[in-house]
Amino acid sequence: MPEMVETSALEVRGVSVTFGGIAALQGVNLDVRPGEVTGLIGPNGAGKTTLFNVISGLQRPDSGEVLLDGRDVTKLGTNRRARLGLARTFQRLELFGSLSARDNVQVGLDARRDKGDLTAQGLLHRVGVSADADRQVSTLPTGEARLVELARALAIDPKLILLDEPCSGLDDNETHLLGNLLRELADEGRGVLLVEHDMSIVLTICDRIFVLDFGELIASGTPAEIRRDPRVQAAYLGTAPDPSEPEA
Amino acid sequence: MTTFLTFTVIGIVSGAVYAIVATGLVVTYTTTGVFNFAHGAVAMFAAFSYWQMTQSWGWNSLLALVVVLFIEAPLLALFVEETYMRRLYGATVVRSLMVSLGLLLILVGLAQAIWPAEQRSLPEFFAGHTVSLFNVVITYHQVIVVIVAILIAIGLRIYLRQVRSGIAMRAVVDDPDLLAMAGASPRRVARSGWILGFFLAALAGILISPELQVQGLDINFLTLLVVNGYAAAIVGRLRNLPWTFAGGIALGLAEAYATGYLPGHIPVNLVSEISVLTPVVFLFVALLVVPSSRLRAVGRLTVATPPRVASLVESIRGSVLFVAIAVGATFVLGGSMIGSVTQGLALGIVALSLILVTGYAGQVSLCQLTFMGIGAFVMSKVASGGASWWGLIIGVLVCAAVGAIVSLPALRLQGLYLALATLAFAQAAYYGFFSNISFIPQGGAVPVGRLSIPGISTSGDKAYMVFVAVAFVLCAIGVLAIRRSVWGRRLVALNDSPAAFATLGMSPQLSKMLVFAASAALAGIGGVLYAGQPLALNANDVQMFASLELVLFVTIFGIRTVTGAALGGLAAALLPLASSHLPWWGTGLTGVAAGVGISLMANVPDGVLGVPWLVRNVRIPGISPRRAPSIEAVQGA
Numbered sequence: 001m002p003e004m005v006e007t008s009a010l011e012v013r014g015v016s017v018t019f020g021g022i023a024a025l026q027g028v029n030l031d032v033r034p035g036e037v038t039g040l041i042g043p044n045g046a047g048k049t050t051l052f053n054v055i056s057g058l059q060r061p062d063s064g065e066v067l068l069d070g071r072d073v074t075k076l077g078t079n080r081r082a083r084l085g086l087a088r089t090f091q092r093l094e095l096f097g098s099l100s101a102r103d104n105v106q107v108g109l110d111a112r113r114d115k116g117d118l119t120a121q122g123l124l125h126r127v128g129v130s131a132d133a134d135r136q137v138s139t140l141p142t143g144e145a146r147l148v149e150l151a152r153a154l155a156i157d158p159k160l161i162l163l164d165e166p167c168s169g170l171d172d173n174e175t176h177l178l179g180n181l182l183r184e185l186a187d188e189g190r191g192v193l194l195v196e197h198d199m200s201i202v203l204t205i206c207d208r209i210f211v212l213d214f215g216e217l218i219a220s221g222t223p224a225e226i227r228r229d230p231r232v233q234a235a236y237l238g239t240a241p242d243p244s245e246p247e248a
Numbered sequence: 249m250t251t252f253l254t255f256t257v258i259g260i261v262s263g264a265v266y267a268i269v270a271t272g273l274v275v276t277y278t279t280t281g282v283f284n285f286a287h288g289a290v291a292m293f294a295a296f297s298y299w300q301m302t303q304s305w306g307w308n309s310l311l312a313l314v315v316v317l318f319i320e321a322p323l324l325a326l327f328v329e330e331t332y333m334r335r336l337y338g339a340t341v342v343r344s345l346m347v348s349l350g351l352l353l354i355l356v357g358l359a360q361a362i363w364p365a366e367q368r369s370l371p372e373f374f375a376g377h378t379v380s381l382f383n384v385v386i387t388y389h390q391v392i393v394v395i396v397a398i399l400i401a402i403g404l405r406i407y408l409r410q411v412r413s414g415i416a417m418r419a420v421v422d423d424p425d426l427l428a429m430a431g432a433s434p435r436r437v438a439r440s441g442w443i444l445g446f447f448l449a450a451l452a453g454i455l456i457s458p459e460l461q462v463q464g465l466d467i468n469f470l471t472l473l474v475v476n477g478y479a480a481a482i483v484g485r486l487r488n489l490p491w492t493f494a495g496g497i498a499l500g501l502a503e504a505y506a507t508g509y510l511p512g513h514i515p516v517n518l519v520s521e522i523s524v525l526t527p528v529v530f531l532f533v534a535l536l537v538v539p540s541s542r543l544r545a546v547g548r549l550t551v552a553t554p555p556r557v558a559s560l561v562e563s564i565r566g567s568v569l570f571v572a573i574a575v576g577a578t579f580v581l582g583g584s585m586i587g588s589v590t591q592g593l594a595l596g597i598v599a600l601s602l603i604l605v606t607g608y609a610g611q612v613s614l615c616q617l618t619f620m621g622i623g624a625f626v627m628s629k630v631a632s633g634g635a636s637w638w639g640l641i642i643g644v645l646v647c648a649a650v651g652a653i654v655s656l657p658a659l660r661l662q663g664l665y666l667a668l669a670t671l672a673f674a675q676a677a678y679y680g681f682f683s684n685i686s687f688i689p690q691g692g693a694v695p696v697g698r699l700s701i702p703g704i705s706t707s708g709d710k711a712y713m714v715f716v717a718v719a720f721v722l723c724a725i726g727v728l729a730i731r732r733s734v735w736g737r738r739l740v741a742l743n744d745s746p747a748a749f750a751t752l753g754m755s756p757q758l759s760k761m762l763v764f765a766a767s768a769a770l771a772g773i774g775g776v777l778y779a780g781q782p783l784a785l786n787a788n789d790v791q792m793f794a795s796l797e798l799v800l801f802v803t804i805f806g807i808r809t810v811t812g813a814a815l816g817g818l819a820a821a822l823l824p825l826a827s828s829h830l831p832w833w834g835t836g837l838t839g840v841a842a843g844v845g846i847s848l849m850a851n852v853p854d855g856v857l858g859v860p861w862l863v864r865n866v867r868i869p870g871i872s873p874r875r876a877p878s879i880e881a882v883q884g885a
């Protein structure tokens with residue numbers, strides 16, 4: 001993987017958000033490089049989803065900036081950011097519930113100015129749910145529905161993709177396959193930002209990891225560094241790292 | 249100076265009533281998530297009940313007050329909550345709006361049946377007693393209104409901040425799940441929200457009625473207090489009570505000053521409509537000032553299976569059958585029925601515009617008949633009272649343009665705001681334009697001719713009926729083709745999740761505006777054909793209430809299917825015919841029909857056509873919705 005990268009796919013500078021006097025994010029800095037899978041971890045309520053909303057334009061930060069490919073997008077709306085190559089999935093599913101899986105992806109494809117040679121069926125195949133392409137997505141099991149959301153996000157051929165707990169609802173084998181897919185996406189030169197509670201996959205596939213706690217960034221580094229960081233262990237992992245777990 | 253002070257006093261007094269109305273709306277909306285369009289209707293019903301008790305039965309006014317405010321209003325609230333509203337918590341904006349609109353029509357229908365039109369008035373409290381302040385004579389009643397409003401404001405503040413059940417009401421706004429975990433019952437909180445809302449509505453209705461010198465107790469006027477209420481509430485973004493209160497006072501002052509100083513500067517016939525037009529102008533200004541709401545991930549998956557969309561072949565097959573039935577009907581139906589059915593089919597085209605904007609895109613429009621009127625009016629002007637295809641084209645374009653402009657201020661905001669804006673627009677268009685003799689003289693009718701195709705005369709009523717039936721099926725085929733197109737898929741996606749829609753790079757605002765303009769244009773086509781039947785557009789046909797009824801009828805039959813549009817349009821045209829053959833209570837029939845619609849809507853989102861047993865047994869190929877094979881229920885997260 002590249003050691004030195006020209007511009008970050010995403011750069012978050014000093015972002016703060018408060019909800020009714022409670023700081024959800026305080027001066028968070030974070031960057032995602034193209035070609036890398038970057039993890040974002042932290043306990044529930046740490047502000048991960050809020051940060052995703054700030055990055056994708058669903059939440060306006062009180063202060064701070066968001067840059068995509070070096071361009072300040074803090075004032076742009078969600079759809080403008082998507083046009084600049086930002087895609088995301090949602091922790092609580094935001095599918096087009098009354099459409100089929102195929103049509104969900106097709107809406108994404110149709111939104112593009114140049115279609116490329118992607119097809120809805122091809123994208124569903126890629127995430128592994130092509131068998132259920134014609135089912136109404138609201139009837140799909142959660143895990144599969146998440147994968148449809150991922151396929152839909154990929155339909156806009158994003159340069160940067162934000163994934164909010166994509167593995168919840170998946171079994172071990174599916175999680176493993178998804179991990180491989182995320183690596184593949186990074187290898188295609190995309191930046192991937194992954195929020196996930198499944199620590200084994202985070203530690204396995206991420207190049208770098210950022211740790212949020214109570215709205216503050218408390219650590220960042222390679223998986224190996226994160227495992228060793230005492231504050232991370234205290235705040236998140238809860239226990240000393242298990243030496244039997246594989247290094248990234 | 250005295251004049252100014254006099255207007256100020258009048259403004260503050262009516263502003264105090266609007267503040268009470270708006271406060272009630274906000275309390276119910278924030279605690280239950282249901283925006284009660286029937287809020288004004290509740291005020292109306294309470295005022296009429298109070299009139300009945302004090303004026304007709306001669307009760308002591310204090311006793312009547314207690315009965316109306318503390319017995320009737322709370323019981324009505326509990327009944328409504330129990331029967332309809334409790335099924336709506338967490339429902340879509342469209343569903344909850346429809347139910348509260350249905351309640352509005354029920355209350356209006358009941359009131360029309362119980363209290364036939366006649367001049368009624370309520371005396372002021374302590375009539376004849378006045379005080380004088382800076383040379384301005386103020387009645388005791390006016391003083392009481394202001395004091396009551398202040399007491400309500402203070403009382404609510406204490407209740408919501410210091411009383412346990414009041415704090416729970418505030419908590420439910422923030423997080424109902426958390427509240428439930430803390431041991432409070434969200435259902436009980438919702439009930440308090442309804443009771444408090446109905447109480448405040450009833451209070452406002454009784455307080456304002458004695459001030460209505462000219463029209464006296466008036467069903468429409470009181471029912472439409474809801475428009476004043478929400479115009480004020482928008483200042484508080486439908487949430488903040490102090491701002492809502494300020495909004496009410498501001499609206500009252502704006503109205504008083506407009507009444508005081510505008511005459512002489514505006515067309516003379518608009519002067520009598522200032523009290524109707526002020527809240528609408530106020531509303532649109534407030535909409536422009538309110539900061540836009542951010543898109544939010546709703547985290548709710550649409551679970552209802554949508555009706556299957558007919559293919560082109562199926563829709564053509566269904567259309568042929570439909571026209572064949574229409575041709576057959578011309579041999580069976582008598583003269584006046586032909587006219588009503590023709591207008592019903594034209595209303596069906598307007599209903600198709602609702603399928604597009606509400607059924608597919610999930611945006612509630614309550615002013616489609618206004619666009620119908622605009623289409624017919626433009627035709628009349630362009631074709632000088634006749635009909636021409638150019639007139640149709642220009643009419644359609646004007647409708648689209650007006651639609652885009654009307655929707656513009658509300659698009660930055662959530663779906664509810666569009667519904668509020670369109671209702672206000674329908675109201676303003678009727679009073680400010682269609683029923684206004686400066687624009688439409690001759691008793692509110694403009695001559696409109698019948699469109700025809702070369703070689704085929706449509707001057708006969710039967711021929712015209714078939715012509716309109718053909719126009720309907722063409723529009724229906726078009727709407728279904730839109731639904732199958734890239735754009736149609738996009739509209740459904742927009743409805744299901746605006747946030748996800750935006751994350752794919754599409755602008756929800758632009759899409760909403762386009763679909764709104766398109767539906768306005770389609771309603772304009774319906775209007776041209778509708779007015780062609782009696783050869784005139786009558787102002788009464790484009791009243792706001794008529795728009796509401798059409799929306800409800802279409803909803804009853806299924807707002808996502810073209811069959812629903814056909815049946816809804818026909819029902820809207822034929823029901824008045826039926827009620828005219830009934831005795832005195834017939835005028836309330838529409839309300840009863842709406843009640844049936846409400847019960848259905850609260851249970852079956854797809855209306856009558858969505859009731860499985862009905863569809864399974866009766867299926868018209870191509871036009872009936874076919875339900876997808878049932879699959880297992882959605883798996884929870």
